[in-house]
Amino acid sequence: MGTTSQSADSKKQAGSAKRMPPAAGKGRPKGAVNKHTKELKDMILSALDGAGGVTYLEKCAKDPKTAGAFLTLVGKVLPLQVAGDASNPVAHRIEIVMVDADHTS
Secondary structure: OOOOOOOOOOOOOOOOOOEOOOOOOOOOOOOOOOOOHHHHHHHHHHHHHOOOOOHHHHHHHOOOHHHHHHHHHHHHHHOOOOOOEOOOOOOOOOOOOOOOOOOEE
16 A cells, blocks of 8 residues: 555546546647637737728838838747758849838938
8 A cells, every 4th residue: 555556547646545647747738729819919900901001011011110120020920940852952142132212322
């Protein structure tokens, strides 16, 4: 009685008589979005829509005071990793170029 064994009743916690729920320890499936994260994203997109959507983002990109924040946002939405296979390599290049609207050439 002094030892605890992992027998057929493996759903019991060590040192406890309580049974664990059948899905205990499985966690969230890979790629599942936290409920609060999804709600926050929806609120942000709703606010962007109310602020003018694409037109507002274009204005932010052109304003020197907000261009840095805009580029940070661009970096957040770009894919983190682009991969291809050996027979069909990825042949895309993404460049972000700052254009000074006040400077004329």
